[in-house]
Amino acid sequence: MTTQNANTTANPAAITRAEYCVIACADAWRDNGEVLASPMGIVPSVGARLARRTFSPDLLLTDGEALLVAPDGTTEGWLPYRQHLAMVTGGRRHVMMGASQIDRFGNQNISCIGDWEQPARQLLGVRGAPVNTLNNPVSYWIPKHSPRVFVERVDMICGVGYDSAAAAGPSAGRYHRIPRVVSDLGVFDFATPDRSMRLASLHPGVTVGQIREATGFALTIADDVPHTREPTAGELSLIREVIDPQGTRNREVRV
Numbered sequence: 166m167t168t169q170n171a172n173t174t175a176n177p178a179a180i181t182r183a184e185y186c187v188i189a190c191a192d193a194w195r196d197n198g199e200v201l202a203s204p205m206g207i208v209p210s211v212g213a214r215l216a217r218r219t220f221s222p223d224l225l226l227t228d229g230e231a232l233l234v235a236p237d238g239t240t241e242g243w244l245p246y247r248q249h250l251a252m253v254t255g256g257r258r259h260v261m262m263g264a265s266q267i268d269r270f271g272n273q274n275i276s277c278i279g280d281w282e283q284p285a286r287q288l289l290g291v292r293g294a295p296v297n298t299l300n301n302p303v304s305y306w307i308p309k310h311s312p313r314v315f316v317e318r319v320d321m322i323c324g325v326g327y328d329s330a331a332a333a334g335p336s337a338g339r340y341h342r343i344p345r346v347v348s349d350l351g352v353f354d355f356a357t358p359d360r361s362m363r364l365a366s367l368h369p370g371v372t373v374g375q376i377r378e379a380t381g382f383a384l385t386i387a388d389d390v391p392h393t394r395e396p397t398a399g400e401l402s403l404i405r406e407v408i409d410p411q412g413t414r415n416r417e418v419r420v
Contacts, residue, residue, distance in 0.1 A: 180395060182349060183208060183418035185368045186308075187404055188396045189347045191216040193304045194259060199223040200301075201258040207417050209261040209306045209347075211409045218403055236408070258301040259344070262294065266319040267305060269361045269382045271343040273298070273324030281321050294323035299330065302342040308417040310348035312381035327360035349418045350376055352393055357385050366393040370420075 190212030194202055202213040202224050214236045217224045226234050233242040265288050266274035276291050277284035297303050303324060307314055322329055330341045345365065346353040352366040363385040364376060369392050376384065396404065404414070 180369075180401065181415065181418075182368055182370070182420035183414040184396060184401065184404055185393050186306075186347060186349060186418050187212045187215060187414055188400065189345075189352045189366070189368075189393050190261060190304075190306060191219075191400075192394070193261060193345050193347070194221050194224055197221055197224060197259055197302075199225065199257075201225045201227060203227065203258055203260040204306075205260070205262050206306050206308065207409075207413050208308065211404060211414050213261075214408050215400060215403055218408070219400060258297075259304070260297050260301065261304045261306050261347075262297065262324065264305050264307060264314065264324070265289075266314055266316045267307070267324075267346065268316055268319050268326065269384075270326035270328040271305075271324070271346070271355060271360075271362065272319045272322045272326030272329055273305065274319035274321050275323050276321045278320055284320075291321075291323045295325060298325040298341060298343075299337055300340050302340075302344055304344050305346045307346065307348040310350040310376075310379045312379060315348075315380040315382065317382045327355055331360075349420065350379060353384070361385060363387075364390055366391050368393045369395075 186208045190204070190209045194213060194216040202216070204210045204213040213224065213226060217226055217236050226236065235241050262273065264273040264275060265278070273294060275289045275294060277287055279285035325337070325341065327343070330337045343355055346362070349368070350371045351364060351368055353362050354365045355362060356365070357363050364373070364387070367373065367376065367390055373386060373390060
């Protein structure tokens with residue numbers, strides 16, 4: 166690893182879209198404290214490890230099975246299934262899941278496309294999405310932003326959105342929170358009066374027009390949308406030389 170000032174801004178011209186996505190995912194775990202990070206996908210995994218090495222040192226990482234691991238993959242502790250479930254149901258985990266469909270209120274679908282009784286396409290199934298979204302914070306990573314993913318209404322609700330949680334009553338919203346949605350085009354949140362999706366930042370090189378064209382519903386978009394922050398020189402060095410020297414992040418985001 167090269168020695169650089171962690172607060173020095175990197176050269177924007179040299180930063181790839183995948184690296185902006187890593188930074189956006191890492192920032193989802195900022196100030197989370199001692200919670201279990203559960204990233205799903207290459208870019209979120211690099212982001213979680215970057216967060217642990219920099220601004221979120223108390224973050225817990227897992228091998229996905231039964232161990233707590235350090236950023237370099239060495240074992241830190243044992244995570245039995247019952248303890249894992251206790252963390253999930255107590256709000257002490259922050260998942261970053263994928264989505265085959267996501268709508269304006271953050272409802273997510275990974276189960277099927279089309280009518281549930283006779284779907285046009287069968288996907289993963291509901292899995293643990295309802296438990297995740299009602300019991301701990303859940304963000305989303307969408308590597309290919311398109312109207313087929315960002316839809317007006319999901320065909321089936323797996324991950325619970327803000328409108329669905331509100332309709333289910335106060336107990337459903339106790340731990341429910343969707344901090345952000347990160348795509349290959351930008352970053353989105355639900356900081357609006359009705360908890361509908363808002364464009365929070367554009368990745369450099371992306372226009373508001375591209376975002377609108379690639380989204381199947383009307384987003385809340387401010388007059389002056391900021392760009393996703395640039396990684397510091399230290400963060401960029403960690404991404405490229407320590408965490409992901411093989412460049413696997415570019416398999417998900419090829420721009």
